[in-house]
Amino acid sequence: MIKKIVFIGAGNLATHLALALKKAGYHILQVYSRTQLSAETLAKQVDADSCCSYEDLRRDADLYIFALSDKALLPVLQALQLKGKKLVHTAGSLPLSVFDDFTTSYGVFYPLQTFSKARQLDFSNIPICIEANGSDLESELIEMGNRISNSVQLLSSHQRKQLHLAAVFTCNFTNHMYHIGEELLREEGMDFDLLKPLILETALKVQEMPAKAAQTGPAVRFDEDVIKAHEESLKMQPDFQKLYRFVSESIYHLHKGK
Amino acid sequence: MIKKIVFIGAGNLATHLALALKKAGYHILQVYSRTQLSAETLAKQVDADSCCSYEDLRRDADLYIFALSDKALLPVLQALQLKGKKLVHTAGSLPLSVFDDFTTSYGVFYPLQTFSKARQLDFSNIPICIEANGSDLESELIEMGNRISNSVQLLSSHQRKQLHLAAVFTCNFTNHMYHIGEELLREEGMDFDLLKPLILETALKVQEMPAKAAQTGPAVRFDEDVIKAHEESLKMQPDFQKLYRFVSESIYHLHKGK
Numbered sequence: 001m002i003k004k005i006v007f008i009g010a011g012n013l014a015t016h017l018a019l020a021l022k023k024a025g026y027h028i029l030q031v032y033s034r035t036q037l038s039a040e041t042l043a044k045q046v047d048a049d050s051c052c053s054y055e056d057l058r059r060d061a062d063l064y065i066f067a068l069s070d071k072a073l074l075p076v077l078q079a080l081q082l083k084g085k086k087l088v089h090t091a092g093s094l095p096l097s098v099f100d101d102f103t104t105s106y107g108v109f110y111p112l113q114t115f116s117k118a119r120q121l122d123f124s125n126i127p128i129c130i131e132a133n134g135s136d137l138e139s140e141l142i143e144m145g146n147r148i149s150n151s152v153q154l155l156s157s158h159q160r161k162q163l164h165l166a167a168v169f170t171c172n173f174t175n176h177m178y179h180i181g182e183e184l185l186r187e188e189g190m191d192f193d194l195l196k197p198l199i200l201e202t203a204l205k206v207q208e209m210p211a212k213a214a215q216t217g218p219a220v221r222f223d224e225d226v227i228k229a230h231e232e233s234l235k236m237q238p239d240f241q242k243l244y245r246f247v248s249e250s251i252y253h254l255h256k257g258k
Numbered sequence: 259m260i261k262k263i264v265f266i267g268a269g270n271l272a273t274h275l276a277l278a279l280k281k282a283g284y285h286i287l288q289v290y291s292r293t294q295l296s297a298e299t300l301a302k303q304v305d306a307d308s309c310c311s312y313e314d315l316r317r318d319a320d321l322y323i324f325a326l327s328d329k330a331l332l333p334v335l336q337a338l339q340l341k342g343k344k345l346v347h348t349a350g351s352l353p354l355s356v357f358d359d360f361t362t363s364y365g366v367f368y369p370l371q372t373f374s375k376a377r378q379l380d381f382s383n384i385p386i387c388i389e390a391n392g393s394d395l396e397s398e399l400i401e402m403g404n405r406i407s408n409s410v411q412l413l414s415s416h417q418r419k420q421l422h423l424a425a426v427f428t429c430n431f432t433n434h435m436y437h438i439g440e441e442l443l444r445e446e447g448m449d450f451d452l453l454k455p456l457i458l459e460t461a462l463k464v465q466e467m468p469a470k471a472a473q474t475g476p477a478v479r480f481d482e483d484v485i486k487a488h489e490e491s492l493k494m495q496p497d498f499q500k501l502y503r504f505v506s507e508s509i510y511h512l513h514k515g516k
Contacts, residue, residue, distance in 0.1 A: 012474075070484060093476075093484050112452065114460055114474050118467065125455045153452065162446040163453075165488050169502075170439035170453050171460045172475035174432045176509045179469035181428035183512075188420040194370065194411065195421075195428050196465050197383045202372055202429045203461035207454050209376065211437035216270075216372050217430035226328060226351050230423050243508055244427075250501055251434045254441075 002062045002086075002140050007031045008076060009067035010042040012115035013090055017067065020123040022046040024147040030058045054079050062086065063140075065109065070094055077102050086137060092164025095157035096131050107132030107141050110160060111149075114171050127151040129160055180240055212255065219248035220255050260344075260398050264319040265289045266334060268300040270373035271348055272325035278381040280304040282405040288316045312337050320344065321398075323367065328352055335360050344395060350422025353415035354389050365390030365399050368418060369407075372429050385409040387418055438498055470513065477506035478513050 005026050007014050010033035022028050028046040033039035036052045043050035051057060057080060064082060066073055066089040073089060077099070087099055088109045099106035110129040113121065128145035130152060132138035138154070145152035155163065178199060182192045205214040218226035227248055234241035263284050265272050268291040276286050286304040291297035294310045301308035309315060315338060322340060324331055324347040331347060335357070345357055346367045357364035368387040371379065386403035388410060390396035396412070403410035413421065436457060440450045463472040476484035485506055492499035 070481070093487060113456055114463065114472075116463065116467070116472065116474070119463060121459070127452050127455065151452075151455075155448070159446050159448060161487070161491065162442055163448060165491055166439035166442040166453060167456055168475055168477070168488065169435045169442070171456050172473065172477055172509065173435045173505045174457070174460055175464070175469055175473050176477075176505060176512070177427045177431045177435070178464050179473065179509075179512060181424035182469050184420055184424040184427070188417050190413070190417060190421060192464075192468070194385050194409075195424060197385065197409075198370055198372060198425055198429050199432070199461050199464060201379070202432055203457050205372065205374065205377060206433065206436050206450075206457060209374070210450070211433055211440050214372075214374065215430065215433050215437065216374070217426055219426070219430055219434075223328070229351060229419070230426065233419065233423055239508055239511060243504065246501065246504055247431045247434060250497055251430065251437075253497060254434070254437060 002144055003027055004029050004061045005063050005065060006058055006061040007042070007048075007065050007067060008080075009033060009065075009072075010038040011067060012117050013111070014065075014067035015042050015045070015117055016113075016115050016121050016123070017065070017090065017111060018042060018046045018048075020148045021144070024144075026144075026147075029061050032057055059085075063088065065090065073098060086140075088132075088141065092129075092167065093161055095161070096133060097157070099133070105132075105134055105137050107137050108157070108160065109141055109145070110155075112163065112167060114175075123148045124150050127153055129153050129155045129163065131155060131157060131160065180243075184240075215251065215255065219251040222248075222252045260320045260402055261285055262287045262319045263321050263323060264316055265300070265306075265323050265325060266338075267291060267323075267325035267330075268296040269325060270375050271369070272323075273300050273303070273375055274371075274373050274379050274381070275323070275325065275348065275369060276300060276304045276306075278406045279402070284402075284405075287319050290315055317343075321346065323348065331356060344398075346390075346399065350387075350425065351419055353419070354391060355415070357391075363390075363392060363395050365395050366415070366418065367399055367403070368413075370421065370425060372433075381406045382408050385411055387411050387413045387421065389413060389415060389418065438501075442498075473509065473513065477509040480506075480510045 006029050007018050010031050018028050028048040030049040031039045031043040032051050039050035039052050063086045083103055086105045087103050088107045092110055096108055108131040112127045126149050128149045130141045181195050264287050265276050268289050280286050286306040288307040289297050289301040290309050297308035297310050321344045328349055341361055344363045345361050346365045350368055354366055366389040370385045384407050386407045388399045439453050
């Protein structure tokens with residue numbers, strides 16, 4: 001059974017996940033980070049040791065959770081030499097097989113959410129996507145998932161990669177649309193607050209109905225007059241203008257084609 | 259003072275606005291729509307008469323609210339001949355001046371929200387954007403706005419047009435990103451429910467922090483490995499693939515440039 005956990009990484013995801021696991025009764029032994037300050041900041045919040053050199057890493061944990069950038073994982077794995085230990089990563093786009101050469105029992109524990117340190121998060125609604133190379137670890141990870149969330153999912157590496165791609169569209173690209181809205185308002189002396197109820201309602205609508213049914217506005221009916229007037233308004237911002245035309249056409253085609 | 263109101267149009271916006279005004283104590287005299295069924299459906303909900311021919315329109319209202327598509331407004335205005343009456347429209351992208359030739363007292367009463375008949379809406383948070391060609395009507399519209407919403411704004415036609423454009427980005431384009439996410443999940447046998455907590459958190463984050471600070475994901479740090487892998491996943495959907503590259507570059511440039 002998993003009781004004692006070491007975190008490799010102390011970023012946004014590591015912070016939120018470590019706090020949730022600590023709250024669920026797990027013992028966070030240690031937090032490793034390249035920089036002492038990051039390691040200590042998180043370690044203090046979860047009553048753990050901290051370390052920033054490979055040789056100081058504790059070897060007596062039941063599970064090592066890697067919460068690193070995709071690029072950093074491989075070099076750190078090579079340096080740590082954790083053969084025989086149970087290892088998981090938390091990345092959407094990395095396959096299970098990244099661990100193949102490094103240990104015998106390994107898996108993925110991927111919480112699908114956008115994490116910022118400044119925001120408190122309730123983990124109970126966050127989907128936890130699990131994969132493991134053996135049924136024992138799979139069961140242990142499912143149990144760990146169930147102790148912090150009501151939505152635990154078994155997904156293959158292929159599915160998880162597609163889910164991560166879909167998350168880029170629905171989170172990062174969506175946030176970019178908010179950002180452009182904010183910029184457009186600022187230009188004309190208006191406050192971003194004006195858009196906040198609209199942003200929230202747009203997100204609430206698709207909790208209840210398919211996104212296709214929720215679509216409104218000039219693009220879905222391809223109202224050429226409004227679209228042209230908007231493009232004219234954007235003539236000084238060719239990047240936004242191109243994006244406007246491109247997304248409008250994409251909306252129209254996706255609705256016409258289905 | 260405005261007490262008796264006639265609605266020209268019975269679509270999503272007209273329905274939500276008429277219900278809110280009725281609840282706030284206004285008397286909806288009549289609902290006009292091209293089709294009898296639409297007119298009657300809304301009229302019943304607000305205890306009003308209905309009509310679908312221009313000659314049956316009542317002439318004794320204090321205010322005529324036009325909630326029509328942008329294209330329909332001018333022909334209907336020409337046909338109705340409401341000289342001497344107070345007229346407002348509810349459109350983001352139409353200037354105040356569309357009424358210039360039709361009456362002496364006119365304005366705009368634009369609630370900024372995405373309206374679907376199936377969803378109940380609390381008007382109290384919805385920004386109401388007001389403009390009028392005279393201070394008397396402006397005051398009356400402000401009072402009417404204050405009776406249904408806590409967020410009444412005076413905006414010029416130019417500002418309102420820009421706000422509407424920003425709303426297309428933050429609502430319609432955002433909803434399109436949800437729609438693409440839904441499609442990508444369906445392809446791999448996953449349910450859209452998986453993305454719902456992420457969608458909601460993304461919208462909640464920008465209620466508290468600027469969109470720029472809220473951005474996460476591969477595009478903002480231009481992680482070429484992840485971006486290329488995502489593009490590879492989209493090779494069978496060239497439209498999504500092009501959109502993916504385009505929005506990723508736009509995110510990167512907007513963050514780098516500021």
